[in-house]
Amino acid sequence: MEYFNIGIIGTGNVALHLATALEAAGHVITHIYGRDINKAAALAERLYDAEPTNELDFSESEAGIFLIAVSDNAIEEVATGLIVPDHAVIAHTSGSKPLQVLENYHPHVGVFYPLQTFSQVNKINFEEIPLLIEYNNNTVKESLTALGLSLSKEVYYLNSEQRRVLHVGAVFACNFVNHMMTLSKRVVEAEELPFKLLHPLMKETFRKAMKLGPEAAQTGPALRGDFSVVNAHLEMLADNKELASLYREISMSIYNNR
Amino acid sequence: MEYFNIGIIGTGNVALHLATALEAAGHVITHIYGRDINKAAALAERLYDAEPTNELDFSESEAGIFLIAVSDNAIEEVATGLIVPDHAVIAHTSGSKPLQVLENYHPHVGVFYPLQTFSQVNKINFEEIPLLIEYNNNTVKESLTALGLSLSKEVYYLNSEQRRVLHVGAVFACNFVNHMMTLSKRVVEAEELPFKLLHPLMKETFRKAMKLGPEAAQTGPALRGDFSVVNAHLEMLADNKELASLYREISMSIYNNR
Numbered sequence: 001m002e003y004f005n006i007g008i009i010g011t012g013n014v015a016l017h018l019a020t021a022l023e024a025a026g027h028v029i030t031h032i033y034g035r036d037i038n039k040a041a042a043l044a045e046r047l048y049d050a051e052p053t054n055e056l057d058f059s060e061s062e063a064g065i066f067l068i069a070v071s072d073n074a075i076e077e078v079a080t081g082l083i084v085p086d087h088a089v090i091a092h093t094s095g096s097k098p099l100q101v102l103e104n105y106h107p108h109v110g111v112f113y114p115l116q117t118f119s120q121v122n123k124i125n126f127e128e129i130p131l132l133i134e135y136n137n138n139t140v141k142e143s144l145t146a147l148g149l150s151l152s153k154e155v156y157y158l159n160s161e162q163r164r165v166l167h168v169g170a171v172f173a174c175n176f177v178n179h180m181m182t183l184s185k186r187v188v189e190a191e192e193l194p195f196k197l198l199h200p201l202m203k204e205t206f207r208k209a210m211k212l213g214p215e216a217a218q219t220g221p222a223l224r225g226d227f228s229v230v231n232a233h234l235e236m237l238a239d240n241k242e243l244a245s246l247y248r249e250i251s252m253s254i255y256n257n258r
Numbered sequence: 259m260e261y262f263n264i265g266i267i268g269t270g271n272v273a274l275h276l277a278t279a280l281e282a283a284g285h286v287i288t289h290i291y292g293r294d295i296n297k298a299a300a301l302a303e304r305l306y307d308a309e310p311t312n313e314l315d316f317s318e319s320e321a322g323i324f325l326i327a328v329s330d331n332a333i334e335e336v337a338t339g340l341i342v343p344d345h346a347v348i349a350h351t352s353g354s355k356p357l358q359v360l361e362n363y364h365p366h367v368g369v370f371y372p373l374q375t376f377s378q379v380n381k382i383n384f385e386e387i388p389l390l391i392e393y394n395n396n397t398v399k400e401s402l403t404a405l406g407l408s409l410s411k412e413v414y415y416l417n418s419e420q421r422r423v424l425h426v427g428a429v430f431a432c433n434f435v436n437h438m439m440t441l442s443k444r445v446v447e448a449e450e451l452p453f454k455l456l457h458p459l460m461k462e463t464f465r466k467a468m469k470l471g472p473e474a475a476q477t478g479p480a481l482r483g484d485f486s487v488v489n490a491h492l493e494m495l496a497d498n499k500e501l502a503s504l505y506r507e508i509s510m511s512i513y514n515n516r
Contacts, residue, residue, distance in 0.1 A: 072484070072487070073484075096479075096487055096490075115455060115456070115458070115459055116458055116459055116462060117459060117462050117463060117466070117477055119466065128458050129458050130455045130458065132455075154455075156455070158451075161449075162449060162451055164490070164494065165445065165446060165448075165449040165451060165494070166446060166451060166455060166456065167491075168445050168491050168494055168495065168505075169442040169443075169445045169446040169451075169453075169456055170442070170456055170459055171442075171478055171479070171480075171491065171505070172438050172439070172441045172442035172445060172505075173438060173439050173442035173443075173456050173459070173460050173463075174456075174459055174460060174463040174477070174478070175476070175477060175478030175479075175480065175481070175512065176438040176508050176512075177435045177438045177439065177460070177463060177464075178463055178466075178467050178472050178475055178476050178477075179472070179476060179508060179511065179512050179515075180430050180431060180434040180435045180438060181430070181431050181435065181467050181472035182472040182473045182476065182515070183430045183511070184427040184428070184429075184430035184431035184472075185427075185431075185471070185472060185473065187423065187426050187427045187430060188423060188424060188427035190423075191419075191420060191423040193416075193420055193423060193424060193427075195427075195471075197373060197388045197390075197412075197414070197424060198373070198424065198427055198428055198431050198432075199468065200373070200374055200386050200387050200388065201373055201374055201375060201428055201431070201432055202431050202432060202435070202464075202468070203468075204374060204375050205375060205431075205432040205435060205436055206435075206460075206464050208375070208377065208436075209436050209439050210457065210460070210461075213443070213453075214436050214437070214439035214440040214442075214443060215440045215443065217436055218433070218436050218437060218440060219375055219432070219433060219436075220429055220432070220433030221354075221429070221433075222429075222433065223433070226330070226331075229330070229354055232354075232422070233425075233426050233429065236422065236423070236426055237426065242511055242514070245507065246507060246508065246511060247426075247429070247430075249503065249504060249507060250434050250437060250504065253437065253441070253500055253504060254433065254434075254437050256500070257437075257440070
């Protein structure tokens with residue numbers, strides 16, 4: 001296996017989890033960059049060899065790979081300022097930004113996108129997380145592939161457009177799924193019923209969707225075309241225009257897609 | 259513990275799982291009623307003592323409880339035809355129908371609603387399934403409570419209105435959640451990407467929602483108010499008016515509920 005010296009640009013959740021996992025896999029994190037030096041220092045303290053810094057000049061660095069793990073809107077600004085040795089690889093870790101945002105600034109660029117949601121507290125097991133890789137030349141491809149395989153069994157080559165499609169898919173399957181649960185909780189708690197009554201049903205729904213595929217697992221009044229129930233529910237929600245409108249539109253979508 | 263002789267009216271998934279679980283808990287299923295005698299016989303064969311029948315006259319039956327587990331629309335028709343001994347309890351098992359649909363036909367009536375989704379194949383562990391009970395007098399309350407506690411730790415008394423609210427909540431948290439996954443799969447597979455790439459992210463999303471509560475677990479461009487991403491996604495979905503419209507409306511709902 002090949003081990004790398006890696007500079008991490010960023011101090012957020014992605015930076016934290018990537019740095020920790022890469023170190024556990026045998027790589028060396030040489031630097032942690034943060035605009036706020038205190039945040040960089042706090043993250044560096046959790047690692048073995050990392051130096052915190054708030055300067056983007058890495059021309060003297062021994063790192064061979066620089067991973068940009070900052071918010072989408074800050075990537076290009078960081079890429080503009082970043083100075084690294086000519087042979088080094090720079091990759092961002094964003095699902096929605098194209099490779100192209102790095103190409104103007106450096107010869108060896110790529111994307112190293114872990115398709116997962118990271119929170120402060122949870123330890124993440126990278127082994128099963130899909131790592132989506134993009135590259136502008138073979139040097140980058142080889143480095144990022146080796147890096148990816150040191151973390152996960154699931155390494156894929158996707159172009160920027162495919163990554164964007166997956167991101168839209170993730171919005172539906174994760175962000176929107178979660179919001180439906182939030183709305184459910186609001187409906188139930190408005191009548192002072194405990195949301196946890198629905199937990200077993202939610203667990204089973206999720207299990208069935210993963211096992212059978214969601215299109216085969218669909219149930220409910222809209223699917224059955226049971227409009228007496230759909231209309232009764234709409235009446236109950238009539239006080240809340242937003243909820244009623246969502247209920248109507250999603251029900252029609254289920255009905256139309258039977 | 260009190261054991262009951264029970265007549266089951268119906269041959270679908272709820273009838274199957276209830277009958278099996280009740281027998282395993284020590285009760286005796288005396289009859290299985292089905293309009294189609296073959297279906298009644300097929301279910302009765304999976305039980306110890308049950309007699310299949312396609313007649314609703316149980317005036318000579320030794321059963322003390324009759325559970326109506328037929329589709330919502332058939333409950334009232336069955337209740338009209340059902341003849342049972344005066345002391346017996348009749349309960350339906352529906353989340354959305356009120357107790358009232360039984361009250362015209364019999365002195366002792368109730369609702370015995372297991373809040374779960376049942377499929378043909380999966381063995382269901384009733385222990386954690388909420389059983390929602392309603393009754394029109396204390397005899398019914400005592401019988402159904404004893405019956406419920408023989409299956410599950412989670413026995414609750416909810417009136418018809420509360421059950422309806424929970425049903426609306428279940429539509430959001432289960433039917434709509436599942437449909438969001440279906441739409442995600444369609445978006446992703448339209449570009450020939452494997453939906454399973456999103457599975458780890460979906461699992462973590464679900465885990466976080468259950469642990470933190472969905473309102474605390476929300477993420478994504480709409481929550482951040484990142485309209486450059488939201489608009490880019492809407493552009494990608496422009497060919498499909500239904501998807502684009504749902505994307506817009508749900509995103510606005512997330513944004514408005516920050």
